[in-house]
Amino acid sequence: MLKFTAIMLVVLLLALLIYASTKPDTFQVQRSIRIKAPPEKIFPFIDDLHAWLDWSPYEKKDPEMKRTFSGPAAGVGARYAWDGNNEIGAGSMEITESQPPSRVVMKLDFTRPFEAHNIVEFSLEPEGDAATELTWAIHGPMPFLSKLMTVFFSMDKMIGKDFEVGLASLRTAVEN
Template structure:
């Protein structure tokens, strides 16, 4: 195979990847659920208070030196939580946009590093037989770079795995 044929092949593959990324959806969503043997009110108290996030968030222990700043009240509408840490946690800010005790917490997520992104997370609590079904969902716009990265890495699997770990930690935290 000649050098020009190899270059042409590489160019065709590169263009194909760009076209594939361009055709991906302009938004993304990730969602996981777990039924926890606890009342919604108890679970709501853990989720709605940023001071309690170290007890259950899967992101809290990825950097033991992570700087955390809770602004104003630690819970309820308007509470903020900013973090800055190593490459595993990056830098960003969360703000509780809305709460509907004991069934819904809506959080605005602003990631600054390692990449900029602006998403919304919702934690929904639904009483069921034997406890509460907790659903952790995140949605947001998919920039071209997000689509390009998503062509090689499955966002649902990556973030979904974190949500599953967080829900399992929440289950353990409410037991203690």
């Protein structure tokens, strides 16, 4: 009986590992929101990393985290590094592309709780004279450990929830 149980556990573990290996090699998560403001009014809230302190959901998860800004205040080369609690981890982001008032692209690197290198993109699409569709997206590689985690957790739900909170805070900041 013990031998049968051990064999079944090994078979189940192998099946889990094989299933995880079939997951995509990359991931993408994105959320959008409509803001009652033109792109020109919203853009500085994204392009100036100091402004993120007012709306980023990650700032609220660890108000005590250590923050370091370097490079220009905004635009290409602006850099923000953090070292926070276990929920936030440690890493940095740097603006690599800034096209006022329609697009900001960032390199996002995590060093803790695990190493990851992703790309973050913000797109601002005007809707008439007084509104904007703002999209926040992240994409990057999915190493095997991440694939294994997605068997049990939805990356879209985990990150997407934070993006929804952040976009709502950004809308409030812009519209007030």
